[in-house]
Amino acid sequence: MLPALGAVPFLAYVGVFLLYPTLVVVGGAFVDDDGALTLQNVRAVVGSPYLEAFVRSLQLSAITAVVGAVLGALLAWAVATGDPDGLLRRVVTSASGVLAQFGGVTLAFAFLATVGFEGLVTVALREQGIDLFAGGAWIFELPGLVLVYTYFQIPLMVIVFLPALDGLKPQWREAARSLGGSAWTYWRRVAGPVLAPAFFGSMLLLFANAFSAYATAAALVSQGAPIVPLQIRNLQTSEVLLGQQNLARALGLGMVLVVAVVMALYALLQRRTTRWLR
């Protein structure tokens, strides 16, 4: 069976650097320090403070997914209605690529420069007598994360939703018009329903993106751990290694499960999208 040997290097590599770590996470979630089976880690995850972190992570992901999807779709629409080879489109897609995928730490600093204690906006408002931080240091807490996450969620939406908008055939609009329909009829009965799967699919993608994100939060929040990835950081870097390690694995398993469910729904909607928009 010589041909089968060709796939061995790849499978071995993936086995060591992807499957093994995955199994460590899944297996570790269900054992104690001595390697005996236990549900203790899983039970800890569904109790305080980890459950709260999960709830906040879900809130953060949901809010930024919805806001990012709506605003991103609007921006994508504004770009798609312009010249397909124009400067506007090139600038927006390139900027979106950078902000959506490259950002991380740099975006955290961007917002510190804007609405941090000495940020441009903070200082400008202070001169007007308005204290941006009257309600507390929100920039380092969940509201701050919502703001910064939105900053990379909108560009991600632009990138994933633009192809769907491009897939709308001009003939559909023209056919609807020549059959007597107004622009509103076209959007309500054709473009809306056709874009819906792509829109909600993209929203799920944004959700998974925010839920998995770590860098921005890590750079912004140095004290406390409002969301799950930061809880994992605390466990991972804490001095007391034993016992914590498996708890981190249980948290990781929880994250994988959430993302897996979301991505499965995404794949389902994606299938519908490609059937209508080619």
Add this chain to the structure above:
Amino acid sequence: MRAVRYSVLGVLGAFFLLPLVAMLDFSTRGAPGGGRDFTAWTSIADDRALLDAIAVSLQLSVLTSVLMLVLLLPTMVWVQLRLPKLKRLVEFLCLLPLVIPAVVLVVGIASLYSWVSYFLGNSALTLTFVYVVLVLPYAYRALESGLQAMDLRTLSEAARSLGAGWGTVMLRVVLPGVRAAVLSAALLTVALVLGEFTLASLLNFPTLQVAINLTGKRDAALSIAVSLAALLLAFGLLLVLSQLVGRRRTARVAEPLAPSGGKA
């Protein structure tokens, strides 16, 4: 319609420009009452740790691109031609990292890395191994669309009927045929590696993003100057590429499939 369009562009444009302007302002603030002060920008070139980190990240991006291509491209071609039954498995494995957040991958891979550094030394370049895993989904999609676009079976059969061996088929037929896809897979990889923070930070390796973050703890103006420089450079690079390769291909270069590793 037109008014709505311009107001959308105006409002969101302002939202996206404001933090960039603020970064420029923050990194050039002088003493109160004084003029602009560019020491933060000029001191980038004097910061040894930062320069080393940039070098590390650049080496990592090259190593990761090469290892990714060597591992993935021959396997995908081989599977398509000789092992079609394995296609689904390979696709599944390549897309699997999408559902495993980087921060979770760290948890599972930390113990493995103590072995890696035992054998290969405690070098930041060993991050290459896990970065290849991280870029698998993006590289796979890019290469897959390239392979779909060419009739791999017919071309390889033609080459073999003319007496070419598998090595020749790979180097003289497949590689030139998927050049654009290879390029876009490599570009995605470079972008991802240069932007990666999670794994490097939690495995304690000094890459560009880690260095930026550390700098922020002691010199806010410097870290903000570096951040802005990095963002603008990446933007300039993508813009030039979009000009070079045309709209279609850039869409692919910039197209993420899901939770992005760079930020995750």
Add this chain to the structure above:
Amino acid sequence: MTTGAGVHLTSLSRSYSGVAALDGLDLLVEPGEFVSLLGPSGCGKTTALRILAGLETADSGRVLVGGRDITRVPANKRDMGMVFQAYSLFPNLTARDNVGFGLRLRKMSGAEERSRAGELLELVGLADQADKYPHQMSGGQQQRVALARALAIRQRVLLLDETLSALYAQVRVQLREQIRRIQTELAITTLFVTHDQEEALAISDRVGVMSRGRLEQLDSPGAVYQRPATPFVAEFIGVTNSFSGSVSGSDLLLADGARLPAAVLAEQPDGAPARVLVRPVDLHVAAEGQLAGTVLTHSFLGPVTRLAVRLANEDVVRVDVPSAAAAASPVGAMVRLAVEPGSAFLAA
């Protein structure tokens, strides 16, 4: 059922960034008539159709339908059914709902809409596909649904924009016969845009050949084919052989001294350079022919066989001979060719 309205386009002009797509087009289509606009791409035929549909606006000129000026009426108030080249069905609606789309906008009740949509799907022979989605149908089926959808609204004019161009040859011929049958039955005024001359000649009452935004000739298919009004039309219709030389009486004098009878040259001054066109069917193999050449290839086309013949001046011409007689001129044979008297056209 439907009675078509007459269409009158008067001096329509339209230019895109300085380039004229339509340059003062005049066109009169009688009620119930089937007119094709034929021409190479960029000749303005599609622009004319889209202006009639209201999807584009003319820079100047007027559009009259049924005697009423609709130049400023928006597309969705024009009652025109349009069938596009491809992919115009709404992907999220079944065949029946696609056909019913325009009906619902006309405040038809659900039951009425269903029965009328069913009727039309029956008319195009797709009653059994009513619940299929576009992506489940073949290209030909999709175009028939698009036709039914356009017919459903009892439109006053039916507009067909390269409707058959994206289909396979066989489906294409079937569908064009079906369209013609339905059109005749319902007496719908129809404007058909195509670049395929065979299609235009086969299907129309009259064919309008367009070039550079103007109508070159508007006539019955037979007249356009047999009596092209301009050199452009002559060249665009039918496969043609081209001969260049100079005028000598009513002959074309070729460079090698051979004379080609061409009555069309009678009014040209002697010695002037000229080019004439002759159809393959109007060249004959004949012992007393004026041109000499060598047979290069045979292409069997059924009743006739087309010979490629290389002339003394290295030009290759095509000659149709009855297939039964083709064996008399085998490949490699020297033959003489005669031109059917009065068959030569003046070229542009």
